[in-house]
Amino acid sequence: MSVIKTDPGCDLGLIPLAAMDRRPFAGAIIQDEYDINAPWHHHDMHQLQYAFEGSMEVEDEHGRHLLPRSLAAWVPAGTRHRNSLHRIRSVSVLLMPSCVPNAGHGVRILRVSPLMRAMLAEAGRWPLAEPMNSTGRAFFAAFARLCREWIADCAPLTLPTSTDTVLNKALALVRADPAGCTLAEAIAVAGLSERTLRRRCQLHLGMGWDEYRRRARLLASLEPLTESDQSIAIIAAGVGFESQSAYARAFRHFTGQTPQAFRQTVRK
Template structure:
């Protein structure tokens, strides 16, 4: 990724140290890039998928994603209403070196909403500077509370093919079909999955199913039993147990959060 672009968010000599960018109804798949500011992006509605060098991350409605300055990533935003808060790196020195999904408290939600009052493109008053200083201090605490909404990724072509097929066929794709798509024997596929991802193919598929279910649960009109069936679980009770093991919440609790 030597040709990855660094995205400079405005002229650093003219912009405030922090500010907000409303992002309503974006429909875009970005190229690989990095920012010169930390980004906290909150999904008011819809879902955001971000991939860094190690994993892909799913940010759902009423949740947030943290992207430290300098971290190479790409973002998929489709029919999403979101808002970002940007911070100069010195405001949050311990920002981490990778993307993460973070738990959203009522306080964070209200402070992100309040931050929209001060767009990054405009001069900032004393109240705004104090607001973002406090928000930066809180972010330093919030980013430690990570939500397990991610999947490991790889740049290895055959495993990429296996991963793509698995995620596209969560309901009925089996290991034989995945092996055919990737051009690997079952023994080799299982060995290389374990080596690349630290989990078996079955574990990867289970986690991918649960992340897909988390996205579907954002639609309150879809019954939980239909969500379970759509991602390949044979029973709603098995789905509920697996979902709670991953997220710490039942599907109903997760939907209502």
């Protein structure tokens, strides 16, 4: 089992993913046994990271990305980031920069279609550290071409982060229980007044407390929305919205799509 105990606030710099003497153009790393809160680092290859069950977190300098089974993270080569995953079935697919020349900047969140999920599962046949056969080369060539389409349709699904350790106590409470967390509970956990909590949210997150909690609730709705057949009304109530219409308005404002349209897009 891989366990990283390094201070997640430090920066490990470049972590090479391909040995200089062989430089494979692509490959996969199975992460099922990883139990990590990784420090800041960056790679010399593009990375598409995905959890087949549960969820993981990926953070770059612009925000925290929560990834349930309906979402994957695209991390272009050179992007400074850190991630957390704990004993869940997951995989990273790595591609040399030349495979996807217009990879973008910063972490991008991708909707996971059935095709992407199937290819991510199949990619495990070719571990990065092992020789690549002709079938693997053809597979990853097709995968890289599809990545160009997938990253052009990224989803605006993220939560901003803060360096304020006191504020982070309140934010962690929201992320742990977006449906049930109240302002009074967050104030008590952080030891702040309501006015100070709201002011710090605006200062450090660029949004108010209510908007942060709304986004957390929307993110919590993604897994049941895309991985179950629950009605939109039940999902809305389950993540803390007072009505289906309020949930639908917030979802459309956040993603540009209705919940039903998002569900259909992911399931294509």
